[in-house]
Amino acid sequence: MSSENTRRIAKNTGMLYIRMFLIMGVTLYTSRVVLEVLGVEDYGIYNVVGGLVVMFNFLNSSMAIAVQRYLSFEMGRGNWGKLNHIFSLSLVVHGVLALIVVITAGGVGYWLLESMLNIPESKRVAAWWVFVFSIFGCCANIVRIPYNAVIIAREKMNVYAYISILEVVLSLGVAFLLLWIPSDKLKLYAILICGVSCLVTGGYWIYCRSKFVEARFRVFWNKSLFKELMSFAGWSAIGELSWVATIQGVNLVLNIFFNPVVNAARGISYQVTGALNRFVSSFQTAVNPQLIKYFAANEKEQMFVLLFRSTNFSFYLLLFFALPLVLETEEVLRLWLRNVPDYTVLFCRLAIVNVMLDSLSNLLATAAKAYGRIRTYQMWVSLFLFANLPLSYLFLRWGMPPEYTFYIYGCISVFLLIIRTFLLHRMIHLPVIRFGKEILNVFVVALVASIVPMVVYWEMPVGFLRLFVVTFVSIFSVGMSVYFIGLKKGERMLFKNKLLNFMRM
Numbered sequence: 201m202s203s204e205n206t207r208r209i210a211k212n213t214g215m216l217y218i219r220m221f222l223i224m225g226v227t228l229y230t231s232r233v234v235l236e237v238l239g240v241e242d243y244g245i246y247n248v249v250g251g252l253v254v255m256f257n258f259l260n261s262s263m264a265i266a267v268q269r270y271l272s273f274e275m276g277r278g279n280w281g282k283l284n285h286i287f288s289l290s291l292v293v294h295g296v297l298a299l300i301v302v303i304t305a306g307g308v309g310y311w312l313l314e315s316m317l318n319i320p321e322s323k324r325v326a327a328w329w330v331f332v333f334s335i336f337g338c339c340a341n342i343v344r345i346p347y348n349a350v351i352i353a354r355e356k357m358n359v360y361a362y363i364s365i366l367e368v369v370l371s372l373g374v375a376f377l378l379l380w381i382p383s384d385k386l387k388l389y390a391i392l393i394c395g396v397s398c399l400v401t402g403g404y405w406i407y408c409r410s411k412f413v414e415a416r417f418r419v420f421w422n423k424s425l426f427k428e429l430m431s432f433a434g435w436s437a438i439g440e441l442s443w444v445a446t447i448q449g450v451n452l453v454l455n456i457f458f459n460p461v462v463n464a465a466r467g468i469s470y471q472v473t474g475a476l477n478r479f480v481s482s483f484q485t486a487v488n489p490q491l492i493k494y495f496a497a498n499e500k501e502q503m504f505v506l507l508f509r510s511t512n513f514s515f516y517l518l519l520f521f522a523l524p525l526v527l528e529t530e531e532v533l534r535l536w537l538r539n540v541p542d543y544t545v546l547f548c549r550l551a552i553v554n555v556m557l558d559s560l561s562n563l564l565a566t567a568a569k570a571y572g573r574i575r576t577y578q579m580w581v582s583l584f585l586f587a588n589l590p591l592s593y594l595f596l597r598w599g600m601p602p603e604y605t606f607y608i609y610g611c612i613s614v615f616l617l618i619i620r621t622f623l624l625h626r627m628i629h630l631p632v633i634r635f636g637k638e639i640l641n642v643f644v645v646a647l648v649a650s651i652v653p654m655v656v657y658w659e660m661p662v663g664f665l666r667l668f669v670v671t672f673v674s675i676f677s678v679g680m681s682v683y684f685i686g687l688k689k690g691e692r693m694l695f696k697n698k699l700l701n702f703m704r705m
Contacts, residue, residue: 233375247467271353272492287421290346298339299432329387337394340401340476347404359413370396442585449589469547495570516640524674550606557613649681
């Protein structure tokens with residue numbers, strides 16, 4: 201991997217981590233304010249009803265993956281003239297997708313709201329307001345995707361960071377407005393969040409149009425390119441649909457068997473894991489374009505080196521924060537929310553473990569998309585991922601508690617890691633044994649790092665002092681385990697030299 205690419209990844213990662221820390225802090229505080237203002241029941245209703253619209257985002261997400269892949273691929277090949285064609289065609293497709301979402305979501309959403317969901321009668325009107333404005337907000341997000349794809353493919357992560365920070369700051373402003381404006385809080389929240397989505401989409405449009413020639417829409421049609429994009433997006437859509445079934449589908453199933461309080465607990469657990477996921481996604485977002493460009497340039501060995509080390513570092517970055525959070529979940533939630541809904545502590549712990557497992561597979565998915573011909577890959581991955589929904593339904597129908605949905609997800613994540621590895625071996629000759637050794641090493645690091653913090657957790661009395669000590673010991677323990685077990689000899693030397701240079705400054 202060239203030093204220029206390494207510096208670019210490091211710079212972009214730095215910008216994304218600044219973004220991530222600000223977003224994480226503001227988002228977690230916003231969640232606390234919204235939960236306090238709306239109350240547990242309304243928060244749960246917003247989570248499940250808003251999720252109805254998110255279910256249709258699989259169309260949007262699949263096209264986003266296709267656009268990002270093709271833009272990065274053509275940049276890797278140096279084919280700059282084709283970029284505007286890809287962008288213009290994708291913008292037309294996204295406009296059509298927005299119209300499809302309005303029509304489809306309206307019909308399916310009406311049936312679910314009236315026939316299936318467990319919503320108190322007094323909240324049904326407000327639930328409809330949430331649903332309608334969630335559709336409008338979703339459409340705004342769909343239209344912004346081609347512009348977002350251009351920024352990421354161009355590796356302008358500073359701009360991506362600034363706009364993302366603006367979005368969460370506006371969301372925080374919405375939360376405070378709820379405190380001051382006397383109104384039906386649930387309705388008002390849905391309207392204002394929709395307004396934020398529209399404003400941010402406008403920001404993407406203004407920036408991209410002024411900075412990038414390829415982001416200026418021109419009437420263009422190419423049947424061959426359209427078929428290529430739609431074929432890739434179509435198979436990606438199957439994978440995205442399975443994710444919808446896993447996240448939002450299971451959320452709906454929980455609402456059928458339990459009350460909105462359980463949905464609120466699950467929503468909070470995904471707020472926590474969403475914050476953790478940003479540690480990984482910020483790093484991996486910087487890596488993704490380089491993986492695709494290496495493949496496009498036929499530099500497979502450099503691609504594998506970047507893939508393996510980035511997967512390891514993603515897991516280690518998560519471990520620094522996940523270990524103390526898993527141990528002290530109850531105390532952290534108490535300090536954050538004050539009023540912690542039932543099931544939230546257990547849901548958060550299980551969701552964090554699942555995020556750790558998923559971090560090992562994320563970049564494998566990028567490598568598959570770099571290859572392009574993803575039909576077989578998507579079929580197998582989607583089949584196992586989609587199994588979350590029927591299995592969760594069956595277990596809950598048999599009387600199992602709601603946490604079983606997280607156990608099912610974790611088991612499927614392990615199977616998917618194995619399946620993805622062997623599929624990529626067939627697709628791009630991924631060295632399975634080499635990758636397996638890397639994965640085994642990260643589990644050893646996690647096991648060794650957990651020993652001392654767990655002893656401290658068991659021996660000290662509950663309270664803020666234990667939270668502080670466990671956090672400090674966990675960070676130190678993870679750092680030592682990563683340094684002596686997780687890093688290769690050359691990486692330890694590089695880290696030591698960087699540290700010495702920093703100390704001499």
